[in-house]
Amino acid sequence: MITFFANVPLWVLPLFIGLVIISLRATRSRKVPKLLIYGLPLLGLLSLRTVLSFDLHLLAIVLFALGYTAGTIFGFLAQAKWIADATHRHVTIRGEWLTMVTIMGMFLLNFVNGAVTGIAPDVAMSPIFVAGISAFLGVLSGTFFGRALRVMRFTNAPA
Template sequence: MLQQIVAHTPIHVWLLLAFLAWRGIAASRDGEVPLRRLAVLPVVMLVLSLQDMAGRFGLHGLPLVLWLAGAGIGMLAAWRITSPAAPGSAPGMVLQRGSWLPLALIMAIFAAKYTVAVLCTVRPELATQTGFACATCALYGVFNGLFAGRALRCLPLPRALRTAVSR
């Protein structure tokens, strides 16, 4: 059965996985990064999650509320576990410490989305079950919050605001 699942996976899914893995590996190295590039991965992951949620469960009701709650929890966790970026050599640039966290998150969200897609293909009635929709959306929210929180942590915030948020 696993062979059938992999064989029927569209090629664009594997291309997307390759792109996301490349971005995750690139994030493992220290480097000077333009602020606008910090948003690329969180935005890509946000679009993928919202697209999947809209197509499977709709963007309303309890699943959306749980996605928002998960995103908030993920953002707070990311703020706590990641270190702030240092200013870069030019305006609009930051020195971002390398981390394997983005790659781990990318692989986890890809595995979650792939699993949800397979489950909903094999058992279509799952998409109509509130518990499945809520758990899936909450998980997607946590992942999206972790990505967004890590990116926000790199913004050059005033010291007073950074201290207030860290409490």
């Protein structure tokens, strides 16, 4: 176990702590710049780096795309209950836990992928592992896009 933690890169712990802090802020109502909401799907697309690293490219890409579609729909539907108000540049969002689940889930999946690749590369190349990581990363990543679409629609809705 000590060997495992000794091989974890130094930047992982500060990243984890930063993500926890950001995620906890999302549990409270807040006023957020729309530009941030519209930029979050780019964070979700960072998962493509992991998906494209798999040898089973077609399986990984197809399942990521299907997961992304499902996550987009879920994010779009879920965000409706959290938007309290919107101005030209900001949106007021009620506190929610989906942001924490999404961010920490993406961190955990990427961490597990890195750990399994380092410890048991044969497992990391198995179709079940590739499918699971790709699909779940797709779902989590897609929620950011769905949420951005909901904010955009809320902003453009007639009064």
